Amino acid sequence: MSRSRFVAWFLSTVWILVATACEARLAAALGVFAPAFGLMVVLGLAARLPTGKAHGLVCAATLARAALATEPVTATLAYFLGALLFLRVVRSAFDVTSPAVLALATALAVFGAETWSALVRESRLVQGVALADGALLHAAATAVSTGVVMLLLGPAIAYLPGVTPLTRSSPWAAGASVR
Amino acid sequence: MRLSYARALYLVIFVAAIVFSLRPSAAVDRALDAWLSPVRVLAELAAPFEWVRAGRVAAAEQSLAARADEETALRRELHADEWRFTLPQSASLASGRRFVRGDVVGRDPTSRDVLEVHLESGDASGIERGMPVIAGDAYVGRVARFEPDRPGVVWIELVTARGAFVGARAEVQATGRSGALVVGGVSGSSANAARAYLAVHHPEDPELFEGRVTVDETWSRFERFANEARGFELGFLERDPTGAAAVRPTLDYQNGLFHVAVVCPEGVVRAPESAHADELESGRWVRARVLSSRDPSRAFGGVVIGAGASDGVQLGAAVVFGTRLVGRVQSVSRWSAKVDLLGSRGFELGAVARVSSDERPLALGAIRSRGERDASGACRFDWLAPRPLFGESGESSAAIVFTGSGDRGVPRGLLVGRTALPARPGEAASFALEEFADGSELGELFVFVPDDGAMVASDGKARR
Numbered sequence: 001m002s003r004s005r006f007v008a009w010f011l012s013t014v015w016i017l018v019a020t021a022c023e024a025r026l027a028a029a030l031g032v033f034a035p036a037f038g039l040m041v042v043l044g045l046a047a048r049l050p051t052g053k054a055h056g057l058v059c060a061a062t063l064a065r066a067a068l069a070t071e072p073v074t075a076t077l078a079y080f081l082g083a084l085l086f087l088r089v090v091r092s093a094f095d096v097t098s099p100a101v102l103a104l105a106t107a108l109a110v111f112g113a114e115t116w117s118a119l120v121r122e123s124r125l126v127q128g129v130a131l132a133d134g135a136l137l138h139a140a141a142t143a144v145s146t147g148v149v150m151l152l153l154g155p156a157i158a159y160l161p162g163v164t165p166l167t168r169s170s171p172w173a174a175g176a177s178v179r
Numbered sequence: 180m181r182l183s184y185a186r187a188l189y190l191v192i193f194v195a196a197i198v199f200s201l202r203p204s205a206a207v208d209r210a211l212d213a214w215l216s217p218v219r220v221l222a223e224l225a226a227p228f229e230w231v232r233a234g235r236v237a238a239a240e241q242s243l244a245a246r247a248d249e250e251t252a253l254r255r256e257l258h259a260d261e262w263r264f265t266l267p268q269s270a271s272l273a274s275g276r277r278f279v280r281g282d283v284v285g286r287d288p289t290s291r292d293v294l295e296v297h298l299e300s301g302d303a304s305g306i307e308r309g310m311p312v313i314a315g316d317a318y319v320g321r322v323a324r325f326e327p328d329r330p331g332v333v334w335i336e337l338v339t340a341r342g343a344f345v346g347a348r349a350e351v352q353a354t355g356r357s358g359a360l361v362v363g364g365v366s367g368s369s370a371n372a373a374r375a376y377l378a379v380h381h382p383e384d385p386e387l388f389e390g391r392v393t394v395d396e397t398w399s400r401f402e403r404f405a406n407e408a409r410g411f412e413l414g415f416l417e418r419d420p421t422g423a424a425a426v427r428p429t430l431d432y433q434n435g436l437f438h439v440a441v442v443c444p445e446g447v448v449r450a451p452e453s454a455h456a457d458e459l460e461s462g463r464w465v466r467a468r469v470l471s472s473r474d475p476s477r478a479f480g481g482v483v484i485g486a487g488a489s490d491g492v493q494l495g496a497a498v499v500f501g502t503r504l505v506g507r508v509q510s511v512s513r514w515s516a517k518v519d520l521l522g523s524r525g526f527e528l529g530a531v532a533r534v535s536s537d538e539r540p541l542a543l544g545a546i547r548s549r550g551e552r553d554a555s556g557a558c559r560f561d562w563l564a565p566r567p568l569f570g571e572s573g574e575s576s577a578a579i580v581f582t583g584s585g586d587r588g589v590p591r592g593l594l595v596g597r598t599a600l601p602a603r604p605g606e607a608a609s610f611a612l613e614e615f616a617d618g619s620e621l622g623e624l625f626v627f628v629p630d631d632g633a634m635v636a637s638d639g640k641a642r643r
Contacts, residue, residue, distance in 0.1 A: 017221055021228040024473035028619075038475060055189065067221035068471040070481035070509065070517040072203065073211040078196035085193065114477070120200045121478035125525040129201060132524065132550070138477070 004165045009056060011162030016041050017064040024068060032138040035146040036110045038065055039083055043106050044150065044157025046087050047096040048167040054084045075120040082116065083109040102154050107147030114139035208510065216513035222470040222483055229472060229622070236622040243500060243616055250502050250615070254592045257533055257581055258457075261540050265438040267316050272410050277447050278313075278440040279306060281333070282584045282591060292340035292432075293323060296439060301331030305449035311394070311408035311442045317429040318345065318394050318411035319439050335439065338377060338413065339365050339432045345408070346396035347426075349382075349416040351389055358384030362392065362413055366425040375433070376425035377413060385424075390416045392426050407442040434544020434564045437531055437583040437591065459502065459590050465490045465626040467498075470515060472619045480523045480550065481506065482618050486626055487514045497582070497589040497627040498618065504528070504582055504593040505618035508626065516626070520618045521595065522558040524550025529583035530595060536569040536576040536602075542583060543600075549609070557611035558596075565604035575599040580612060590627060 020038035027034040042061045046054060061080045066073050090096055090105045118135035158167045199207045265280050267273045280299050287293035298306070303325055312319040312335045320343060323336040336343050344363035351357065360383060366376035392413040396405040412429050419425035430436065443449070467486035474480050486492050488511050496508045498518050506520040507528075519526050526548040532541045544564040551559045568576050578600045584591035596612040618624060 013221070014224060017225055020475045021225040021471075021473075024471065024475040025228060025231075027475070027477055028473050032477070052185070055185070063215070063218050064221060065475060066215050067218040068225060068474070068483060069476040070474050070479045070483065070519070071476035072200060072208055072510070073215055074196045074203075074207065075200040075476075078193060078200050081189065081193040081196060085189070117476050118478040121476075121524060123201045124203060132478075135478070142477075 008163050008165040009060060011160075012045060012057070012166065013060040013064050015160050015163065016061050017067065020065050020068055030145075032141040033145045034142065035149045036114065036142055037146075037149075039080070039110055039113055040106055040146050040150050040154075041157055041160075042080060043083060043087055043102070043109060044154050045163065045167070046084055047091070047102050047154075048158040051088055051091070053166065054088065058084060071117060071120060075117065079113050079116055083113050086112065099151055099154050103147045103151035106150040106154070107143040110146040111139050111143035114142050212510050212512040216487070216515070219470070219485070219487075219512070219514040222485075222515065225471065229469065232472070232620075233622070235620065239617075239620045240500075240622065243503065243621075247501050250594050253533070253579065253594065254502055254581070257531070257540055258592055260533075260538065261438050261531070264315055264539050265440050267313065267411075269316050269410075272316055275445050276407055277443045277445050277449070279443060279449070279452070280438060280440045282438055283436050284584055285587045287334065290340065292320075292337045292343070294320075294335050294337065294436065294439075296333050296335055298331045298333060298441070300450065300453045302450065303330055303333055305443060305447040306333060306441055307403075309402075310404050311411065312439050313411050313442055314430060314436060314439050316412050318408065318413050319430065319432075319436065321345075322441060333441070335441075337432050338363055339375065344380065345394055345413070346399055346402070346405075347392050347413055348395040349384075349387055349390035349392045351387075352391065356384075356387065357390065358382060358387045359395070359398070360392070360416075360424075362426050366419045366423070375428075376419045377428050379416070379424045379426060382424055388416060388418050388424055392416050404442070404444075407444060411442075431542065431544055431564055431566070434529065435542035435566075437529070437542055457590075457592075459592075459627075463491070463628045465492055465628055467492075467516070467624050467626055469618070469622055469624060472621075478524065478550075479519075481509065481517055481519045482624075484516050484518055484624055484626070485514070487512050487516050489513050490626075491628045492516050492626050493588065493628065495586075495588045497593065498624050499593060499627065500616045500618075500621055500624055502592075502594055503614075503616035504589070504595050505616050505621070505624055507589065518618065518624075521612075521614050522548055522550065522552065522617070524548060528589065528595070529586050530580050531583040531591075532578040532580050532598075532600065534568055534576045534578045534600060541566075541568070541578070541600075543580065544583075546580075546612075553611050555611070555613070557598075557613045559609055560598075560612050562600075562604060562608040562610060565601075565608040567604065568600060568602045574602040576602060588627060588629065 019041040023037040058080045065076045094101045122130045281296040283294050285295045310322045320335050320337040324334045326332045341364045344361050347362045361380040362377050364378045366378045394408045394411045396402040414426040414428040465486045467484035470485045471483040498506045506518045508516045509519045510517045530543040530546050534541050546560045549559040580595040582593040594615045596614040598610045598612045
């Protein structure tokens, strides 16, 4: 790995960390309507990266979220693996660099990821797999707000300072060729 | 889509992560926490997000510090009353016996019917196997075993244990009708109920289904401590849900035992009891900075602190600010730990309350957070084994909630919060608890590490 790539991966991790910290702060004020910025940045980057780099992105995102969240690391790992797998499926049919497609895909991914997080919490409290009352509504609220923010800011994510070496040589056409 | 090696690996890891999330494995969680210990560096990188609340943190800490003396006095009063009501309140039960009190600090990992008790003075001299154990006027069980390398520790077997038989007599005061019976173990039909019945064996009068049941083993020539146990109450004889005779116990053996006393013969040779050691002073405190006060995983709602296994922090340890409980450690890596706060969904603890309508401390038993807050910001808690208080239906009594003993790593008597308990709670009850300290509003917390090391190891099993 070249030095610039290494720095780019490190800065991606830092940007995901910053987004996750912002998300946590906003959640204290906005509750379930706070956008899931962490996952939004991950999906925004993933849409511009070749699919082969998903593993690296999952590692970066898991490390960043595990540093700040109290959920089990296995749950965090599944949270990002599932979201990126979903984006990969969407990408095989649509151009995910389109803001509208990316916003819709993000909203759906956030809905799934937030439901997943609530499912893990509840399953560790009761016997079997269960969801707390209202968990789906809360996940839907977060998904909608994240989708809206992604529609507005999504295209800018690929241009976050320091991450362009990862995305510069990997336009949609290059990603599509390996899908 | 071709299934290349990388894609197959991706899917395998994804499925494994799902499985281990929903079916947790202590070994996997521990290994991942250990491998990811260096992410503490990333948490430090996010520290500027914590700086923005510095003013609010300082104000909260000053406010809590200003009430420290008052809260210490509340703790001491609670402990004095708990100690007083551990002894029999009836003069006839108190006379001719000597009592050695102790704190229940945990249960045997292999049997919930065996309790670990730390005796006052840290000394078990004069105590013998088979001696009766009581709480107030109620019979609890017998001394079962000792630990040679821990002289102040005894293990007691509850009367709810399978095979823990005790001779008893049921007596109906109004009619004078009475009958001998043997009580022990839990009535099968109620084994999983919140309030189990004690099983009745060999009743002298099979048609007797009422009356107060007290211990009476004086007819047995093999029972060495029959005189010491005689007269302590087991409960009330009635029909269990299947219609069989059973004893509705006076005590909640599952949730309500925090202090007990061993009953010795009056002439037992034992040094005068010394002042009881406060667990808060007997342990060690690890200072920890809050690295992440807001949890991005909303369903969990805990905090990350900057102290870990390398500082002695262990799974299940109490996290406090002063004498106030803030939460418990739910996972530990080398340099950091994740803490469940009081308001985190599913947070459970054994609690005792000072209720305004009663001078006697009330053992609440287990209470569990719903993870919800009401309009005033108070956390909603479920009272898992509710019991009636003084007062009419619809009334409530103001109460201050403290930690009980029996949870390893959580010292007894820590302040938890203020609430109003329903007087007639019924089968299921909940209440809004205003916490004394909100961990997400503080900048620095303290983790309790008992000196004796009798804590829960990171694999979730008791370690002694």
